[in-house]
Amino acid sequence: MVQTYRQSSLSFYLTIFDVLSPRKFQMFKRIKLPCRSQHYHWRTLMLRTYIRSLKFLSRSVRYAFGKFPRECPLCNYHGKFLGYGYPYVCDVYCPQCGSLERHRLLYIADQQKDFFTGKTILHFAPEPGVRKMVTQRAPKSYVTADLFAEGVDRKENIEALTIEDNSFDVVICLHVLEHVDDRAAISELYRVTKPNGLLIAMFPIIEGWQETYENVEKTGPENQLLHFGQHDHVRFFGNDARQRLASPGFMVDEFTAVEPFVSRYGLMRGEKIFLCRKPAEPAQLP
Numbered sequence: 001m002v003q004t005y006r007q008s009s010l011s012f013y014l015t016i017f018d019v020l021s022p023r024k025f026q027m028f029k030r031i032k033l034p035c036r037s038q039h040y041h042w043r044t045l046m047l048r049t050y051i052r053s054l055k056f057l058s059r060s061v062r063y064a065f066g067k068f069p070r071e072c073p074l075c076n077y078h079g080k081f082l083g084y085g086y087p088y089v090c091d092v093y094c095p096q097c098g099s100l101e102r103h104r105l106l107y108i109a110d111q112q113k114d115f116f117t118g119k120t121i122l123h124f125a126p127e128p129g130v131r132k133m134v135t136q137r138a139p140k141s142y143v144t145a146d147l148f149a150e151g152v153d154r155k156e157n158i159e160a161l162t163i164e165d166n167s168f169d170v171v172i173c174l175h176v177l178e179h180v181d182d183r184a185a186i187s188e189l190y191r192v193t194k195p196n197g198l199l200i201a202m203f204p205i206i207e208g209w210q211e212t213y214e215n216v217e218k219t220g221p222e223n224q225l226l227h228f229g230q231h232d233h234v235r236f237f238g239n240d241a242r243q244r245l246a247s248p249g250f251m252v253d254e255f256t257a258v259e260p261f262v263s264r265y266g267l268m269r270g271e272k273i274f275l276c277r278k279p280a281e282p283a284q285l286p
């Protein structure tokens, strides 16, 4: 009995995947179902959209362990990347070192611009791959900071740092500003960066939006996931993020993920690193 159930269950799923194969799916689409009523017509359309959605689901499952071979410059892995994130994105997660698109983009940018050698570095929410990369560049000093994570050098609230003014040549802040009061954090980051020093910032950004979307009424994990894309985010930056970064006095430049690096290293097309330079003779903060 159990075996019969298992066999029938298996044949059911095989039938589903058989129907979802590209050739069979085209045949299925050509089937003309009788349209006896408007209600019946909509049910038929819904059935087709559900099946089409299942087709893309099956494709995502097939690509869960990667489709194209890539390279991870952080750990020299060559092979297929895994999927990651919500919504789930295929081909982005290095199975060897856990690097994501943004970490590999920072590596590419550093290869061209040499951010870290001989510099004093402050790194917020330090990612293991980036931490390893920075220490390999022989910085003058390297300090990690986080408010909650274990294993960092300093417990710091990025909105109210206990660090002296003009302390670091380079400050790294990847995917932190969308979690906190960004105006307070950027002002603090400016304060602790040395004159002519550099803030390296990354965050999710909707380039098609002129203004950053914030809404203090949208609190709680479900609301924040719906409105800001993650259960602990408090905004989606629009392209005014550049003005927000520049507000304390930073001069904002950008490094963009372009080909041939995107395909080779599995980067997000058009993703930005914001390179915020503090002037050599900064204006006094109010």
Ligand SMILES: [Zn+2]
Pocket (backbone or CB within 6 Å): 072, 073, 074, 075, 076, 077, 094, 095, 096, 097, 098, 099
């Ligand atoms: Zn890797």
